Amino acid sequence: MQTGTLKQILLITDGCSNHGEDPVAMAALAKEQGISVNVIGVMENDVIDDQGMREIEQIASQGGGVSQVVYAKKLSQTVQMVTRQAMTQTLQGVVNQELKQILGSSSSMEDLPPEKRGEIMEVVDDLNETVNLEVLILVDTSASMKHKLPTVKEALLDLSLSLNARLGNNLFSLFIFPGKKNDVEKLLDWSPRLETLTSAFSKLTPGGMTPTGPAIKEAISYFRKKRSIRGLLSRHDDEFYEESI
Amino acid sequence: MMMNSMKNPFNIPNGTVIKGKWHLQSYTIVKELGRGANGVVYLADWNKKRVAIKVSDNNVTITSEMNVLKSFSKAQGVTLGPSLLDVDDWVLGNKTIPFYVMEFIEGVHFLAFIQQKGKSWVDIFILQLLADLEKLHEQGWVFGDLKPDNLIVTGPPIKIRCIDVGGVTLQGRAIKEFTEFYDRGYWGLGSRKAEPSFDLFAVAMIMINTYYPQRFPKQQDGLSLLRQKIEAIPELRKHEQVLLRALTGKYATAIQMREDLLDSISKSSLRNQSRALKQKTTVSPTPNKKRTVKQIQPSTKKRPRKHSGIKETIIIFMVVCFLYVLYIYQQI
Ligand SMILES: Nc1ncnc2c1ncn2[C@@H]1O[C@H](COP(=O)(O)OP(=O)(O)OP(=O)(O)O)[C@@H](O)[C@H]1O
Numbered sequence: 001m002q003t004g005t006l007k008q009i010l011l012i013t014d015g016c017s018n019h020g021e022d023p024v025a026m027a028a029l030a031k032e033q034g035i036s037v038n039v040i041g042v043m044e045n046d047v048i049d050d051q052g053m054r055e056i057e058q059i060a061s062q063g064g065g066v067s068q069v070v071y072a073k074k075l076s077q078t079v080q081m082v083t084r085q086a087m088t089q090t091l092q093g094v095v096n097q098e099l100k101q102i103l104g105s106s107s108s109m110e111d112l113p114p115e116k117r118g119e120i121m122e123v124v125d126d127l128n129e130t131v132n133l134e135v136l137i138l139v140d141t142s143a144s145m146k147h148k149l150p151t152v153k154e155a156l157l158d159l160s161l162s163l164n165a166r167l168g169n170n171l172f173s174l175f176i177f178p179g180k181k182n183d184v185e186k187l188l189d190w191s192p193r194l195e196t197l198t199s200a201f202s203k204l205t206p207g208g209m210t211p212t213g214p215a216i217k218e219a220i221s222y223f224r225k226k227r228s229i230r231g232l233l234s235r236h237d238d239e240f241y242e243e244s245i
Numbered sequence: 246m247m248m249n250s251m252k253n254p255f256n257i258p259n260g261t262v263i264k265g266k267w268h269l270q271s272y273t274i275v276k277e278l279g280r281g282a283n284g285v286v287y288l289a290d291w292n293k294k295r296v297a298i299k300v301s302d303n304n305v306t307i308t309s310e311m312n313v314l315k316s317f318s319k320a321q322g323v324t325l326g327p328s329l330l331d332v333d334d335w336v337l338g339n340k341t342i343p344f345y346v347m348e349f350i351e352g353v354h355f356l357a358f359i360q361q362k363g364k365s366w367v368d369i370f371i372l373q374l375l376a377d378l379e380k381l382h383e384q385g386w387v388f389g390d391l392k393p394d395n396l397i398v399t400g401p402p403i404k405i406r407c408i409d410v411g412g413v414t415l416q417g418r419a420i421k422e423f424t425e426f427y428d429r430g431y432w433g434l435g436s437r438k439a440e441p442s443f444d445l446f447a448v449a450m451i452m453i454n455t456y457y458p459q460r461f462p463k464q465q466d467g468l469s470l471l472r473q474k475i476e477a478i479p480e481l482r483k484h485e486q487v488l489l490r491a492l493t494g495k496y497a498t499a500i501q502m503r504e505d506l507l508d509s510i511s512k513s514s515l516r517n518q519s520r521a522l523k524q525k526t527t528v529s530p531t532p533n534k535k536r537t538v539k540q541i542q543p544s545t546k547k548r549p550r551k552h553s554g555i556k557e558t559i560i561i562f563m564v565v566c567f568l569y570v571l572y573i574y575q576q577i
Contacts, residue, residue, distance in 0.1 A: 077425060084421075088305055110304060110341060113267050114311065114332040121308040129418045161430045165419035165437035 003133040006087055007035040009219050011059065011211065013140035014042050015076065016052040020183060021213030023055065028061030030220050037063025037216065038086045040079060042148050044072045059212075062088070072148050075155040078115055080162040085130070091127045132169045133161075134190070136219045141176045141206040153201045155199070160194035173222070174200075178208040178213035184218040191196055255300055255342075259398050263289070263298065265333030272346065279352065283411055287435050288349060289496045297332060297349040299381065302340060306411065307332075307343040309421075313386075313413045314347065320384045322327055325377045325407045350406050355396035359455055368510055369397070370405045371448060375503040377407075378444055382416070382499055383386060385437035389414050390422045391447035393454055414439040426450060426460050432467035442494040445502050449491035456481055483513040 009030060017023050020244040039060045048056070048069060060067030063163045070078045096108045100119075105157045109117055139145075139152055147227045156174070176195055179185025180209050187200045257263075261274045272289040279286050284301030301307050314329035327347040335342045347439025359366055374396070381388060397406050412422035420428075422435045426448040428434035435446065453471065454460060456478045457485075464470045475481040475488055487505045496502040 053277050076431070110343075114308070114334070114343070114345075117304070117308050118315065118332075121305070121312060124305075124307060125312075132272070158430065162419060162437050165439075167418065 003078045004034075005134055007223055008065070008083065008086055008133070008135045009035055009063070009138060010083060010135055011037060011138045011140075011212070011216070011218060012042060012079075013039065013056070013147055013157075013210070014052075014148065015140075015142075015210065016045070016046055016055050017210050017212030019178075019209040019211040019214070021217060023129055023212040023216055024058045024062050025211045026216035027059045027065075030216060031062065031064040033057065033220060033223070035063075035220060035223055036065040036086055036090055038065035038082050039067040040075070041064075041067070041069035042070065042072050042075055042145075042152070044148055046144065055212075059216075064093075072101075072151045073189045075151050076158040079155045079159045083159060083163065085127055087131070087133065088124060091124050091131070095124055104182070129166055130168045131231060132171075133163065133166075134171045134223070135163075136222060137174045138184075138215050138219055139173065140210060140212070141178065141204055141208075142210045143207045146206040149201065149204060149206065153198065156197065158195050164193070168244045175215065175219060175222075176204065177211050183211040183214040186222075254279075255302075257285075257287060257300070260297075263300075265336045265343070266332065266336050267333050268331055270331055270333065270346075272296065274298075281301070281409065286456075289346075291330075291346070295351075295560045296346050296491070297327065298346050300335070300344045302342060306345050308343055310410055311345050313410045314345070322380045323377075323384055323386075325381050325388070326413075327406070327408060350399055352397040352399035352406070355393045355398060355405065355451075356397040356455065356458060364455065366403075367452065367480075368506070369403075370396075372503060372506060373405045373453055374448060374451075375445075375499045375506070377405075378441070378448070379499040379503070382441040382444070384502055385416050387414050387416055387420070387441065388412060388419065388444050388447075389420045389439065389553075390424055390442055392424050392427045393451055394424075406466075414518055416440060426454070429492075429494070432463055432492075434467055434492060441498055442491075442496060445491045445496050445499060446494065448502070449488045451479060452488065457481050457504045484509045485548070 013095045015114050018118045018217070030037050037059055039056045041052065041056045043119050055068065056069060059065075066126075068082050092109065099108060099112075102215065109120055112120070137156060141149070145152075160170075160172065170192055172188070172194050173186070173190045174188035174194070175184050175186050188194070188197045249310045251467040257274050257277075259274055259276055261533055262318065264270070264552060265272075270291065272291050275295070277285060278288050278297060283303060283306045284299050287298045287300065289296050289298045299310070300305065311329065311332045311389050317323045317326050318328055327350050329345065329347055331344075331346040333344060335344055344482065345498055353361070377390065388407065388410075390409065391407070391412075395407055395409045397408055398404070412420065414421045416439050418439050420439050420443060423430075423437070425431045427450045428437070429443060429446040430437045435442070439445070453474060458473060459469075471492055472485075472489065474513065482507065484506065487502065487509050490496055490505065491502055496505075
C-alpha cells in the first residue's frame with residue numbers, strides 16, 4: 001500500500017479570526033491538497049465564545065482533522081493526543097478507500113466483522129508507527145495569547161518528545177500569526193526536532209489581529225514549496241517506504 | 246468528528262439487553278462500573294455469569310484494545326489484564342455501537358484499598374505488580390498507562406490486577422497512551438519509547454503517589470523534586486535507592502527492580518527486628534513489642550537530618566536487642 005508522508009497543520013488559537021480569508025475555506029483547500037488541519041483552542045481564565053468554538057470545529061471538520069478545546073494546563077496532553085488521533089484518522093481513511101476498491105463502494109471498516117477489523121487495525125497501527133510525518137504548527141500570537149505562550153512552548157516540546165519516540169521520521173516547522181511585518185511569520189524551518197524553537201519563542205511580542213485564514217493559506221504553500229525542493233533529496237525517503245510497507 | 250467520541254454520550258439504562266450482531270450473544274446491563282476518556286464500562290449478565298462490557302463510539306479504541314486483550318490471552322502467563330470473552334457490534338436503530346466483553350474484575354481501586362487497609366499493603370502490591378510486569382515485558386509488551394486508577398485489588402487471596410489496556414504498546418514503538426504524573430517524559434526523565442523502564446518509572450511514581458494522594462506538579466528540575474518528596478516520607482526514604490534507580494531508568498527489567506525492592510524491604514525490617522532470631526524462636530508473643538518499637542520511631546524521625554538514618558538504625562537496633570533480652574528473660 002502506498003501512503004506517502006502524512007501532512008498536518010496544527011493550529012493553536014484562542015478565538016475567532018478577524019482578518020483576511022475565511023479560515024474554514026482555507027482548511028477545505030488544505031484538505032484538497034492532502035493536508036489535514038487540526039485545531040486546538042486554548043483557554044486560561046477566559047472562555048472561548050460560541051462563535052470561536054464553532055469556527056474551531058468547522059476548521060477541523062473541513063480540514064479533515066481533529067479539534068479540541070482545553071484549558072492551558074491540559075495543553076501538553078491534548079496536543080500530542082490530537083496529533084496522534086488525526087494520524088489514525090487519516091490512515092484509516094486511506095485504508096477505507098482501499099477497502100472500497102476491493103469490496104465495493106458501500107463497504108467501510110465498520111461493516112466488517114470484528115475479527116477482520118482487528119487485522120486491519122493492526123495495519124493502521126503499524127503505519128501509524130512507521131509513516132513519515134510533517135507537522136506545520138501555526139500559533140496564534142494575538143494579544144490575548146500572551147500568557148499562554150509559555151504553556152504552548154512546553155506543549156510543543158512535549159509533542160516532539162511523543163512523536164520522536166515513533167519509528168517513522170518527523171519534520172516540524174513553526175509559524176506564528178500575526179507576524180511582525182506580515183500576516184504570518186516563520187519561526188522555525190523544517191526540522192526533525194522542536195527543541196530548537198525554545199529561544200525564538202521567548203522573544204515573541206504578541207499583539208495585533210488574528211489572521212487565521214491567511215495563516216492557513218500560507219502554510220499550505222509552504223508544504224508545496226518544500227516538496228518541490230525536497231524532490232531532489234527524496235531518495236532516502238523512498239527507500240524508507242519500501243522498507244516499511 | 247473526534248470531538249463527539251470524547252464526550253461519551255452513552256447512558257445505557259440498567260436492564261437493557263445488548264445483543265451482538267455477529268456472534269448473537271445477549272448481555273443484560275446490570276450497572277455502570279465506570280467511565281473514562283475512551284468509553285463506558287458496564288457490569289452485565291451473560292448466562293448467569295457476571296461480565297464487564299466496554300462500549301465506545303470510537304471504533305479505533307475498541308478494536309485496538311481488543312487486539313491487545315486477544316494477544317494477552319494467547320500469551321502464556323500474562324494475567325495482568327482481564328481476559329477477553331467476546332467482541333461484537335450492537336445495532337441500535339440506525340447506529341452501530343462496537344463493544345467488547347471481558348472478565349469482570351471485582352474489587353476495590355488500589356488507592357481506596359490502601360486507605361482502608363493501611364500502607365503495609367503497598368510493598369506487597371508493588372512486588373506482585375513487578376512480577377506480573379516481568380511476564381508482560383517478556384512477551385514483548387509495555388503496559389504504558391500504568392497508574393493507580395488502572396489498578397484493582399481483588400481477592401481473597403488478595404491480588405493486584407490491571408484494567409484498561411488502552412496504553413499497552415509493543416516494545417520499541419511510541420507509547421500509545423499515558424498519564425502525565427506517571428510519565429517519565431513529563432518529568433523530563435526519559436523518552437516515550439515503549440521499554441520496560443517506562444513501566445518501572447510508573448511503578449516508582451505509584452509508590453510515591455500512595456503517600457501523596459493529591460499528587461504534585463513538576464518543577465524545573467524533575468528529579469530533585471522527586472527526591473525531595475521521597476526523602477520527606479520515612480516509608481519512601483527506606484526505599485530511596487530503589488525508587489531513584491527506577492526513576493532514572495537504571496533497571497532494564499522488572500525482576501531487577503523486584504529483587505532490589507525485596508532487599509530493601511528485608512533490610513528495613515532488620516531495623517525493626519532481627520530476623521534470624523525471630524525465625525528460631527517459634528513462639529509468637531512479639532507483636533505487642535514490635536508495636537512499642539514502632540511508637541519510638543516517629544519521635545526519632547521527626548526531624549530527619551543527613552545522618553539520622555544511621556543513628557536511627559543503631560538506636561532501633563539497640564531497642565530491639567533490649568526487648569529481645571527482656572523477652573528471652575521472661576521465657577526462662
Ligand atoms: N474488567 C473490569 N472489571 C471491573 N471494572 C472494570 C473493568 N474494566 C473497567 N472497569 C471500570 O471501569 C472504569 C473505566 O474503564 P477504563 O479505564 O477501561 O476506561 P477508559 O475509557 O479506558 O478510561 P481511561 O480514561 O483511564 O483511559 C475503570 O476505572 C473501572 O472502574
